Amino acid sequence: MQPVDEKSGSGLVDLPDEELMERIVAGNELAFELLVKRYQAKITNLVHRFIYDRERAVEIAQEVFLRVFLHRKRYRRSGRFSTWIYTIAVNLAKNELRRKARLRGVTSLDGLVEATGDSGAFLADKQPGPDRRAQQHQIEETVMGAIQQLPPKYREVILLRDIQQLTYEEIEQVLIIPGGTVRSRINRARTALKQILEPVLGRREIS
Amino acid sequence: MKCKAARRLFSAYMDRDMTFEEEAKLRGHLDDCPDCNEELAKVQRMVAMLQGLPVVEPGEDFYAQLRAKLHQAEGSERPAPVEPVLPWTERLRAWVGAGSLRPAFGGALGLLVGLMLGVGAPRMVAWFDSSPAPGPGFAEIDGRAVPASAAPDRVPAFGATGGATAVSPLADLDLTHLAAISDTVHLGSEPELILKRYVTDPQRDLIYPDLDYGRTVTGGAGEQSDVFITF
Numbered sequence: 001m002q003p004v005d006e007k008s009g010s011g012l013v014d015l016p017d018e019e020l021m022e023r024i025v026a027g028n029e030l031a032f033e034l035l036v037k038r039y040q041a042k043i044t045n046l047v048h049r050f051i052y053d054r055e056r057a058v059e060i061a062q063e064v065f066l067r068v069f070l071h072r073k074r075y076r077r078s079g080r081f082s083t084w085i086y087t088i089a090v091n092l093a094k095n096e097l098r099r100k101a102r103l104r105g106v107t108s109l110d111g112l113v114e115a116t117g118d119s120g121a122f123l124a125d126k127q128p129g130p131d132r133r134a135q136q137h138q139i140e141e142t143v144m145g146a147i148q149q150l151p152p153k154y155r156e157v158i159l160l161r162d163i164q165q166l167t168y169e170e171i172e173q174v175l176i177i178p179g180g181t182v183r184s185r186i187n188r189a190r191t192a193l194k195q196i197l198e199p200v201l202g203r204r205e206i207s
Numbered sequence: 208m209k210c211k212a213a214r215r216l217f218s219a220y221m222d223r224d225m226t227f228e229e230e231a232k233l234r235g236h237l238d239d240c241p242d243c244n245e246e247l248a249k250v251q252r253m254v255a256m257l258q259g260l261p262v263v264e265p266g267e268d269f270y271a272q273l274r275a276k277l278h279q280a281e282g283s284e285r286p287a288p289v290e291p292v293l294p295w296t297e298r299l300r301a302w303v304g305a306g307s308l309r310p311a312f313g314g315a316l317g318l319l320v321g322l323m324l325g326v327g328a329p330r331m332v333a334w335f336d337s338s339p340a341p342g343p344g345f346a347e348i349d350g351r352a353v354p355a356s357a358a359p360d361r362v363p364a365f366g367a368t369g370g371a372t373a374v375s376p377l378a379d380l381d382l383t384h385l386a387a388i389s390d391t392v393h394l395g396s397e398p399e400l401i402l403k404r405y406v407t408d409p410q411r412d413l414i415y416p417d418l419d420y421g422r423t424v425t426g427g428a429g430e431q432s433d434v435f436i437t438f
Contacts, residue, residue, distance in 0.1 A: 036270055044265040058265055062273045066280055143256050161222070162257040168224055187218035194253050201249045
């Protein structure tokens with residue numbers, strides 16, 4: 001690993017997240033930029049999957065990094081940086097769901113899911129497209145639509161596990177729930193999503 | 208092993224998070240059960256679909272935009288409050304007891320807070336009792352000494368500021384060490400009130416900024432059991 005030159009910033013790129021955070025706390029903006037670039041796609045994608053709104057997802061991802069910077073002194077080395085930032089991202093994504101729920105006059109997150117209507121309706125309209133690309137786009141829309149039908153507590157575990165590829169232990173840390181709950185919730189979330197996607201999962205050609 | 212029990216183990220099986228004994232039992236069941244085999248295959252296909260979702264690009268100007276927001280936010284950061292921060296529990300008590308909350312809302316809130324405190328850890332009681340002794344600058348709420356500024360007549364009531372946005376008396380407290388969250392209760396929708404119960408754990412030493420609308424408030428550190436309100 002290249003030694004770090006604190007003045008020029010060379011060697012920073014090889015540092016683990018936690019050491020970059022130490023430098024961010026000390027006011028090193030280059031370290032912050034590197035950390036943002038390391039996580040910007042992961043966080044944007046996580047939020048996008050959560051709320052299915054690309055433009056808002058980018059705004060919320062920026063809010064996540066803003067909070068990381070503004071609250072940088074609250075970060076403790078004893079916890080992994082990735083867990084910390086995912087916790088912030090999931091909380092802000094859930095806030096967005098609540099905000100949307102309030103706009104619709106729905107008072108709880110689970111109510112938002114109920115308000116979105118028949119879980120199978122969006123699947124019924126989708127017929128196979130004429131080419132592979134159209135078909136891929138259709139699959140994406142179908143899967144994303146199905147994710148939005150999940151209650152938030154299922155949505156968060158399935159996104160962290162199956163899209164962000166976090167371990168069970170990491171999910172436990174991010175969501176601050178016991179390991180046994182993580183395990184049972186992941187299984188229930190997958191079962192629930194499978195039921196929503198049942199009409200397309202039976203068709204092997206799209207797997 | 209029955210199908211229901213087998214299907215509960217699907218995720219652990221896919222994620223290799225099971226004991227040898229559990230795996231042997233599940234495999235034994237799968238050998239004899241075509242239905243569960245098909246179900247497992249569907250879950251595996253679904254996970255493959257999730258993992259195959261295209262990646263959203265955040266945009267080349269992501270950092271430039273963020274940097275502009277950061278400088279704006281840093282420039283508008285509020286200075287630290289001049290008044291000393293009161294024990295949040297006393298603010299909560301004063302706020303709930305102010306009597307100027309909307310009746311149904313306040314009643315439900317008081318009941319909930321009471322319930323949550325009632326089932327809280329016994330340690331919390333001791334913590335409550337550690338309020339400052341009566342003296343200059345202190346008032347009394349329910350027989351206990353609290354800073355005078357926490358007395359009900361000085362606590363801004365929620366939703367009672369003549370059209371201006373009411374500020375919770377709890378709103379300027381800092382978040383400290385949190386490690387577990389349970390029980391979220393939603394009361395009403397405008398504005399939404401969320402009661403949460405956090406249990407702190409110094410071993411984990413995790414800190415989570417502003418978990419919900421506006422600010423998340425907390426009090427105490429170490430091993431206290433706390434109740435929080437967020438807006």
